[in-house]
Amino acid sequence: MEKTVFVYRATEERLEICQWQNIPDLVFTFLKVFPFIIVGIILMALISNPALSIAALAGPAMVGILLASVGGDSNYKAIYKRFRRDEVIWSEIRKVLLDERKGLLALSVDWENRVIDPAEVDLANKEHHIHLYPIYFRKDQEQAVLSLMKEKMAEGTSLMDGSYKYPFSG
Template sequence: MNIFRISTLWVPDHHLNMEWDHPERPALKEWSIKAFDGNLLLASLGFLLPTLGVFFVMWLIEGDIWLGLIPSAFVGYITYNASVQKRMCVHRLTDEGGEVYKWRAIPDFIFASMPWFAGIYLILVLWGFTFSSEIGLGALVGGGGVGLLYALVFTSEDYKKDQLDLRHWKFNWDEIYEVIYDRKGHAIGFTTEDSRPYIVRFKEDNENFYGCRIYFHPKMAEELLRLFKSKIAPSIVIKEGRIHYRTID
């Protein structure tokens, strides 16, 4: 059953490809939400640094603030979609466990434009050197180099595949051994036994790192907490705190 609708204009039509592994199991709860699943600080830096870098380069070269607004707005739009765009999350919980689909609805032209994006940065830096070596180096250090690096990373086919792929994972209630409720992030994080060896390594850096995360609308919090408490082992205490993220994801 397709419980999610989104315009497919220039974005992956993953909602048409969702197939639950256990559609025969009656659903206790189904919902979809658009959520940011990752480290917002890192993502914001990935968006702000190239944008401010272009603005700084244009200001160094021309000395005109307004001249830098148009290219900065263009770069900001591209980098926002590539780094800060939220994920589409579709959840289905049953008596036995749950399934989750996640993907990012990023227009494909965002990635197709990255080579042009890198070229623009390179031209701006070289243009700065035509005025003076100081301006050229200032443009490179002041943001042009960072922007060029980000553009090259976003051009990578591996990065594009990671961002646009349809992700599907599932779990059973009896596999869960720890749970956290992130009130501010409107999320529940948990870890299952099969991922314990992987998760333990990262918990040495931060104990609030959890391998599985589901997001929900604020009004659903109490209902989902009751559902989790009724399904997980009685010995498991749902702690409250902020979920730790290692990357932008």
């Protein structure tokens, strides 16, 4: 039920990237309604078999109350949807790997908290792909994205065709 939504905005100075998990609000509505379902089940169990201890049913009731409080909390929704916003300054892009098959550009960017120097990133070395920032595009928009990137990036920024390896994927 999850899919990640990417939104890009190109300005004169930078590329702004926003991403989040597009989780239907129905999930959070279910979390609010679920406790009432649990309470109904507990009451049915008590009515059908009075020998059941109320203490034995208190645990599921508390779980239901916890789920209701989580489902109604807007902060939890924001955290669970994993909203993230980044900015890439055009002049800080050093190298670009184009993977047409996956529909992405992987950028070697001169971040403040970089692990290695972007000039040292070898785009052909799959182990260096962990240091690249992926930008996704639809296949039908590939030419428009490439022309925008070529127009905005600094002179001398290298663009290489290749296959991007997702970090931490075996």
